Amino acid sequence: MGDAMADAFWDVVVIGAGAAGFMAAIRAAEAGRRVLLLEKNRKPGVKILMSGGTRCNITHATDNRGIVEAFGPPGRFLHSALAALSVDATIDFFEGEGVATKVEETGKVFPVSNKALDVLEALLRRLRRSGATLALQEPVRDLAATEAGFAVTTSSRVVGARRVVLTTGGQSYPGCGTTGDGYALASRFGHTVVTLRPALVPVTVTAPWVGELRGITIPDVSVRVMEKDRPLALRRGSLLFAHFGLSGPVVLDISRAVSGHADPSSLELELDLLPAVKELDLDAHLRAEAVASGKKQLAAILAPQLPRRLCETLLSLAGLPPDRKTAALARPERARLVACVKQLRLPVTGTLGFAKAEVTAGGVTLDEVDSRTLQSRRAPGLFLAGEVLDLDGPIGGYNFQAAWSTGWLAGAAAARTG
Ligand SMILES: Cc1cc2nc3c(=O)[nH]c(=O)nc-3n(C[C@H](O)[C@H](O)[C@H](O)COP(=O)(O)OP(=O)(O)OC[C@H]3O[C@@H](n4cnc5c(N)ncnc54)[C@H](O)[C@@H]3O)c2cc1C
Numbered sequence: 001m002g003d004a005m006a007d008a009f010w011d012v013v014v015i016g017a018g019a020a021g022f023m024a025a026i027r028a029a030e031a032g033r034r035v036l037l038l039e040k041n042r043k044p045g046v047k048i049l050m051s052g053g054t055r056c057n058i059t060h061a062t063d064n065r066g067i068v069e070a071f072g073p074p075g076r077f078l079h080s081a082l083a084a085l086s087v088d089a090t091i092d093f094f095e096g097e098g099v100a101t102k103v104e105e106t107g108k109v110f111p112v113s114n115k116a117l118d119v120l121e122a123l124l125r126r127l128r129r130s131g132a133t134l135a136l137q138e139p140v141r142d143l144a145a146t147e148a149g150f151a152v153t154t155s156s157r158v159v160g161a162r163r164v165v166l167t168t169g170g171q172s173y174p175g176c177g178t179t180g181d182g183y184a185l186a187s188r189f190g191h192t193v194v195t196l197r198p199a200l201v202p203v204t205v206t207a208p209w210v211g212e213l214r215g216i217t218i219p220d221v222s223v224r225v226m227e228k229d230r231p232l233a234l235r236r237g238s239l240l241f242a243h244f245g246l247s248g249p250v251v252l253d254i255s256r257a258v259s260g261h262a263d264p265s266s267l268e269l270e271l272d273l274l275p276a277v278k279e280l281d282l283d284a285h286l287r288a289e290a291v292a293s294g295k296k297q298l299a300a301i302l303a304p305q306l307p308r309r310l311c312e313t314l315l316s317l318a319g320l321p322p323d324r325k326t327a328a329l330a331r332p333e334r335a336r337l338v339a340c341v342k343q344l345r346l347p348v349t350g351t352l353g354f355a356k357a358e359v360t361a362g363g364v365t366l367d368e369v370d371s372r373t374l375q376s377r378r379a380p381g382l383f384l385a386g387e388v389l390d391l392d393g394p395i396g397g398y399n400f401q402a403a404w405s406t407g408w409l410a411g412a413a414a415a416r417t418g
Pocket of ligand 1: 015016017018019020021038039040041044045046047048050051052053056057058059138139140141167168169170172173176177178179180181182357358359385386387388396397398399400401403
């Protein structure tokens with residue numbers, strides 16, 4: 001075959017050089033296939049570079065079951081993918097490419113170097129060795145079935161492919177190249193796209209005092225999303241006050257209950273700012289302090305457990321002057337203060353949307369994809385992996401693990417003959 005001919009037809013074309021696309025291309029090329037990896041951006045793996053605050057939280061220190069469970073009931077879809085590339089095998093993959101990893105207290109796995117660039121360079125090295133061809137600045141505009149497989153139309157040419165792996169990601173952080181192109185491409189083959197919503201996204205609230213506390217982090221807060229008195233989601237973890245509302249892992253993790261709600265502005269967040277202390281114990285503590293150190297100001301009583309500025313805000317929300325002496329705390333006032341600490345309600349307005357969502361919830365429905373091979377049940381020869389699928393997990397490396405594993409399995413299956 002001449003060069004021009006060879007460049008016109010490939011065994012496997014992978015669309016999108018992100019986490020899943022790299023793995024799919026590497027796996028298929030290592031199985032001996034001629035592989036073309038097409039990327040829209042000038043640079044590959046942009047999201048990998050910005051992930052985990054540019055440190056890249058590669059995966060989570062758990063076993064395959066831990067990953068499956070983190071995704072809830074849809075997590076079952078990941079069994080075969082994790083059997084193909086487990087959490088341990090993923091870590092070995094990166095360690096094998098010279099990226100030493102470490103586990104942090106939260107269970108998150110990062111490169112020891114704290115550099116996402118090291119993760120991307122490892123993928124690029126392995127891709128190069130695999131023999132796959134990477135083409136940059138070449139967005140795929142169209143995909144159609146042909147007798148030999150597929151015609152892939154890019155911004156500059158049409159290439160043929162026996163098999164195609166769709167790894168275009170979601171539609172959040174569109175500045176990264178992820179503008180949801182894959183959903184439209186999959187729809188052409190009759191795939192159903194489950195409604196797309198931003199997930200792992202900061203939540204906006206109206207209370208003006210929240211913005212005044214911007215920059216303050218509280219390491220252990222319990223957050224519930226409330227629809228009147230019905231809790232829709234509950235998580236515990238670190239919370240960050242921001243000028244628009246709330247962020248931090250605990251808020252990102254409950255955000256899909258807000259973005260997926262028909263009327264987010266009807267919801268409230270209920271914060272328990274001291275989840276390790278029972279309501280009765282907090283009340284008893286305040287009562288004991290009133291006796292033991294009655295001259296102390298109220299804000300000082302709470303200050304060892306919570307930042308001073310937040311204590312002052314809580315007092316004002318409870319209708320108590322910050323310089324009030326503890327001894328002067330009447331019973332109903334104490335109850336109001338305890339309620340503000342343990343059940344602080346904040347009316348929600350919405351989220352920061354796709355622009356600031358770490359992942360997209362919704363996507364190509366899982367029923368239409370064979371989880372054992374990731375082959376489309378609508379278009380034989382088409383495989384789907386990564387965030388384009390209707391799968392989204394919590395903060396902590398779960399989303400990358402799903403992308404690495406599904407990409408790996410899709411690459412292996414697409415490389416199979418027959
Ligand atoms: C700010 C931020 C931080 C994050 N941090 C973490 C973290 O620390 N840990 C974690 O587990 N997850 C994290 N995530 C989520 C994680 O990045 C995604 O789950 C993961 O990247 C999904 O992998 P993917 O391969 O499916 O898609 P992506 O990695 O998004 O890759 C898709 C690729 O396809 C390309 N593409 C799109 N359309 C076309 C087209 N038409 N033609 C050609 N190419 C196309 C895109 O340019 C992109 O390069 C973070 C996300 C964000 C936004």
